[in-house]
């Protein structure tokens with residue numbers, strides 16, 4: 001477009017002017033600029049928007065510029081002949097962007113738009129702290145026909161920034177955060193969260209779960225992650241609560257990692273016992289990002305711990321007595337534990353109070369081994385929308401593990417294992433451990449299956465013995481109860497007789 005006809009003439013005049021403007025006196029420059037703008041404005045049907053790399057301060061790149069760089073990276077890699085490659089901050093991949101003076105055509109709702117990457121180089125020598133070459137000033141230009149002004153201003157620019165956000169999220173290196181104590185040891189305030197790169201290999205494919213359960217969870221997650229408009233329509237904050245419960249080693253933590261990998265979310269692993277109070281809990285919440293999972297593991301223990309800590313304190317206080325050294329140590333410990341007072345209502349507010357709506361696309365996941373211990377208010381639907389029970393290994397789950405660990409889809413020992421799994425309670429963690437090859441020689445798959453059968457039989461035997469002992473205990477306590485009851489009845493009868501005699 002801009003290399004043909006009128007467009008090209010205008011571009012040439014502009015270029016000439018840009019090259020020689022410095023040789024004109026300042027007041028003349030102003031006049032020429034004014035008139036050229038006026039003439040171009042009359043004949044040029046195109047509108048141009050310029051986005052500079054450093055617009056506000058000189059040390060911080062403009063966010064708009066970076067967003068456009070991200071947005072154009074996919075298009076540039078297909079269209080531009082000269083590309084720049086860089087590893088962006090927090091990016092997991094090499095990011096391509098168009099080199100200086102390249103152009104890229106975009107299409108939006110059937111309308112063509114022209115992006116170009118430009119730079120101005122001033123010939124004056126300058127000493128500057130400006131990053132890179134002090135004289136290179138880069139900017140993007142966006143050109144479009146003036147009849148599409150409304151479309152561009154009202155919707156295209158928004159589309160560009162939304163798409164850039166989405167792409168940036170996809171390219172970012174995901175993180176696993178954990179909460180810091182409010183002051184670090186040097187006494188200055190640090191960020192409330194610290195993080196490492198999240199690199200867990202768990203996926204839903206490798207998770208040992210019954211196929212129906214897996215499909216149900218996958219559907220729920222997909223629906224949630226694509227339901228932005230729906231949540232807006234029903235007036236609900238875009239978040240969802242999951243409660244994962246079941247015995248130890250059934251895959252609760254593994255599932256959290258699989259969810260994070262599937263949805264490409266960050267994880268905030270919240271250690272509730274090191275949160276001072278409800279206020280700090282709120283601060284932690286505010287500093288979480290969108291597209292993230294906030295996890296509180298073993299929620300029953302977290303809440304109990306607060307109580308236990310208080311009990312422990314009062315017992316220790318008795319012991320301390322008047323000993324000055326013990327008193328000092330106690331004071332120090334108290335100040336570090338001080339105010340570890342997250343209340344149930346604080347936690348409920350954290351999940352669905354007004355502050356919980358300050359971000360979007362977030363999952364809150366609680367895990368517990370004892371769902372029956374939890375306050376019903378904490379896990380009611382609306383707070384914990386989906387309750388997922390992770391239980392002992394079923395045959396379906398075993399088949400997934402056999403495929404993952406041994407590359408086996410069928411085997412003549414599967415039938416025996418199926419029966420044993422129906423009669424015993426073994427966690428997927430234990431089954432997985434038995435399927436881990438202990439040797440690389442010979443037919444290790446068969447060996448592993450035999451190991452598993454042996455382990456299942458042992459578990460079955462242990463369960464039988466335990467059940468027998470429990471029955472005996474129950475029996476003897478019933479007998480004891482009967483003896484006590486008999487004694488009570490005899491005593492009552494004796495008392496009645498004496499009263500009658502009197």
Ligand SMILES: Nc1ncnc2c1ncn2[C@@H]1O[C@H](COP(=O)(O)OP(=O)(O)OP(=O)(O)O)[C@@H](O)[C@H]1O
Pocket residue numbers: 206207208209246247248249250251252253254255368369397428429430432
């Ligand atoms: N359903 C499963 N699918 C695949 N692997 C599993 C599954 N359950 C457990 N495992 C394996 O067992 C190990 C322990 O599982 P995980 O830590 O997820 O259990 P958990 O339910 O979180 O236990 P806890 O209640 O003690 O925290 C994992 O490393 C994983 O390899």
Ligand SMILES: [Mg+2]
Pocket residue numbers: 252253254297367
């Ligand atoms: Mg766990």
